[in-house]
Amino acid sequence: MKSFITYLKQIFWGLRSLVKGMSVTGYYFTHPKEIITQQYPENRESLKMFDRFRGEVVLLHDENNEHKCTGCSACEVACPNGTIEIISKRIDVEGRKVKAIDQFVYHLQMCTMCGLCIPACPTDAIVMANTFEHAVFDRSKLTKILNNPGSKIMDGIK
């Protein structure tokens, strides 16, 4: 008798869990607003990528064409596959020779978007951008110089 009651209980709980599962999928079926698929080329204008999406490395410039990169090469060291190349120069600041970047070279074709260079930067000069349409017809276009021509380092960044 006891085993028979257990048998009936099993059927009841089994059916209950099945109905529970079906109600979840039924809710999804009847609520098309929940659909998470994005129609990419169509929604290109309104597409908003996610904050943590890693598209490419950019060097931030403010409105005075000034960046925060000191040319310390910490990102170059942190990069596991030699994507970043810092070409530095010496400039005169108040009579002293100070290291500064001449060119921040970024080889996009080698970048795996691991993002290790971002926390390595002591002055938060570089960030990962959300852009992802990187296809070009010429491979040489993938090698980018991230600092704008004529840009200089911000005051007070050492």
Add this chain to the structure above:
Amino acid sequence: MAIAGVAFMILFAILGIVLVYAERKISAFFQLRLGPMRVGKWGTAQTIADVIKLLLKEPHINKDADKFLFNLAPFVIMISAFLAMAALPFAKGLQALDFDIGIFYISAMSSIGVVGILLAGWSSNNKYSLIGAMRAGAQIISYELSVGLSLLTIVVLTGSLQLSTIVESQADGWWIFRGHIPAAIAFLIFLIASTAETNRGPFDMAEAESELTAGFHTEYSGMKFAFFFLAEFANMFIVAAIGATVFLGGWMPFHIPAFAGFNEVMDFIPPIVWFFGKTSFLIFMMMWFRWTFPRLRIDQLLTLEWKYLLPISLVNILFMAFLSLMGWHF
């Protein structure tokens, strides 16, 4: 008869195209996706493109395969689906074969399909195919019992195996309402067991793509693969149509004996719409099952049949016979 044959062939092709599209779209909505969207408006031409692709593909045959049986298997499956479909009552008088043992005939024909599956698995000379085919055999033979018994539960009430008589007997109300508790239990068992009989998820042990690549049709390609695919959808339609005919009144409109006016309004909807409406409702239920539940293990599958469905349906048919003798059904 030739016209009927051509009509069934056209119906078969349309069913395949429509059901594959429906399956892909419905499964997408259950999983918060959009499904096919590119080919045609809302992806409506997607299955036509798929058919053209399958027609142009190379029909590859395994080197060590038994070529005769390998080529025969898809046709056995297709023929069994055709034979079963021939006896379905689509509307009043719109039925190719009206046997007096209609239900028996359909369940016999739909189980011939397992021969095709076994042939496919055996002739492919592939261990995955063979395991899949053996599983399909064990599964279909087991679940056939429950399907048969749940159909017999209603046959107790109708007193006839002829499909047209069964539909006519539901003019005052469908058996699922008139047979109340035992009919509802039988309907539930029928839904579960027939899903298993068509080898669809959560009972798609025969395919089990995560363990057996694709089960019995691993080695098939091109149109022969498409035949298996088509037969699966045709079997799903047949099973849903039997369920609709026996439990939900087939082409019979929804009638409540007390309300004559309501019944007349219902009669304005043509029978063929009722039939396809009920059938597509059941197909939708089967798709809902497939895209909700995880696949069962083979031992769980057989436990479900032999320890749960079969004893319950045996008790249920006894209960129904008692009810029928006492005249307690409506």
